[in-house]
Amino acid sequence: MADEKGLTSRAADFSAWYNEVVQRAELADYSPVRGSMIIRPYGYGIWELMQRVLDDMFKATGHQNAYFPLFIPLSFIAREAEHVEGFAKEMALVTHTRLIHGPDGALIPDPDSKLEEPLIVRPTSETIIYDAFAKWVQSYRDLPLLINQWANVVRWEMRTRLFLRTAEFLWQEGHTAHASESDAEQEATRILGIYRQFQDEWLALGVITGVKSPAEKFPGADRTYALEALMQDNRALQCGTSHMLGQNFARQFELKFQAESGQEEYAWNTSWGVSTRMIGGLVMGHGDDTGLVLPPRVAPTQVVVVPIYRNDAEQGLVLEKAAAVAAALRQQGVRVHVDARDTLKPGPKYYEWERKGVPLRIEIGPRDVAAGKLMLVLRLELPGLARKEALPEAEAIDGLPGRLEQYQRALLAAAVRRREANSYRGVRSYQDARAIIEGTGGFVYAGWCGSGDCEAKVKEETKATIRVLPGEEFRTPDAPTNCMVCGAPAQSEAVWARAY
Template structure:
């Protein structure tokens, strides 16, 4: 198995790595992909761990229809305005075959055309109108794992697809403060999950009015920087205010028997997380997976050739497997005969398996095994009797180490700039995360993007400097805070 990495850190390298590691492949449909079993297994690990955390906070899983009526989608104007260019529309009920050609059946045209969901706020709030009648029905915390269609102008493999899998939460609350607090609570939950489970450091903040979610009052976000210096939005949490409760006429009786409108939130992460994993932790040899979500945490490979040594090998492997099972470590003993050890080493390098155990005749005679760490590519011989504690230690250390490496990269790409000429030079070369002052005007935000292709990815929650006040990088107008500019996917 060969993995071409001549253009390391290029977008082509990223695409090749996803395919060679058997995560996914590009389909014939523009912007859509085919998940391979290995990629789907990683996604299911992510899904199960996040699902567990959400259920602990009181969420219940639902599943709503794929199709939304235009009438419902049109009820919240800012929402439909924001998604109008990305919506896929169902116009007919059936097809006709004429002269071996497939044609739309003109007699089956729908009177009310349907939208394939770009997100589910419209269809969910339509149901909430029936479900919420009293203060006793609140708060209501819904979660959904769904397929989404958004016609992307410039699709990016696993980073910006036309079809993707989305975890989307939708909640309803009796007060503004409760809804706001919940939005931030979920953002913090996402931050914990992404940093502790996926080992990806993120920046917490909120979007500018221009970049916020369509139909939201405020969008809170988590942003990361990839190996090539570009930024990626990893998760968002939206405070919807009463926008959707007004649009869908949702009311409830409060404790005093008076009608009130509830307050809403929505939030989500998607299979974009897999793209973030690949483009944060990989190297020129292939993937580097965080042990907590790796389908295989330890792979065992024999380099013994003589048949007479196989009985000794099998006894030793059995002993190792029992140890790994007792520690609930996910392992795979690769005893395939049709591939030589070198081919297998290369395969698991590309797939990013955190630890590799190699067993040879010399190791058996000395009572040792060789451990290879995928994160730093270092080998170490350990005594077989110490395998239980050592494997657990290595996995924890790898999880921590790849986070620190990614954090070092993020800090390396982060700069504070006050000169617009230098600002433009940076974005004309390597890019990165640039902290600069902005005057809060849409005109300045738009002009900077036209000049540099850099967007304001977020207004950070914590200021990087002691003094928040300064002058806008573009207009020189008074600025209250630095924001983060970056080129992004």
């Protein structure tokens, strides 16, 4: 366990480190309900930044936001066989609508208020949304229908972890209907591209993308595209999914339209989502033994200004300068905070903001004011970047957005470097794969025959699953041509890893 100052190190106990970072950076807290979490203002600030960027991306590609109900009739979820099978074990139900005092005075559900048909709390909204779509769509002229919603969903998980797996979480779920299979397919991959751009360029995660195996795909989908990031403990984190749903839901919910030809046809659907889980990805992807490390683009505070002074006169002087610097930075669109608290010395402030992952700190003391300089300190030492640098004030301010962008890019480069350093390509034997998975961990690229039996065997024996069948960009040039498990001709390359 860590003392009040230090943190458990990643090497000593990765999951303890994770929990401590999340709580000490004030991202989240436990709630009285098992498996439910409180997202604190600092964590929610990150989520708001994520939302803003993604929302703009969705809007720019023609999507509109809407809101569908939290409660879904139980019968809806039951309509798509594979879908209900996938979620049946983790459903929260509303069965009563009233409380009364029982014999011993305690509040109990009023038996008379029992609902004829229980409601489920949405684990995802395909069913209720496609039911609505069916009412809205008549003609091919109504398509494509491109809808997104920002919502909470509930999945009653057996085992939970802050951000990574909680009973309730926040996400966006896009739902679209198209006139043709190829339109829907295009939509699913276009969204995958948007997610990819967001997770690399904003979150700096260095994700790989690809298709899920049939065993790992979304229940009810024909095909699931996914993004996977490699965490610092060399376990994979699924950071988002985009599903080609085919006509599975359209058939169940009578989502039909009249085609140009006059023929009545079922629409083609896609659904796609990313969640607050990405915040967990940021923590495990970038954090270090000091605490959180945030990419500037999603940092609620990008720059913290820490004034240094010894007496009232210096305090006035330095705070005035700090305010001016902050104002100049805000002019440039930088999110800056001046830590003017008089109760802490500079040192403790440094530690606090480092723990919270703020990308850049500006120290301003009397000596700097006199010299017309600012001390800039990055949260991390990264290749090609000076961690600490004293620059003339004007130069420092003008160059600051660029400096943040450099840092942003360096974080992504470091993530990709780490991912590739822990990716094992061209693995030919199951024995080798197993040694990697049970040893250091990481992404194992190997041939796969496509058989669910081979996949299940590996999962059973090593706990590793196929994360994705990698997209073209991520494939190994001379990938093995045989399945690493059974030796039969490989149908595709697969990336194996233990996952969250």
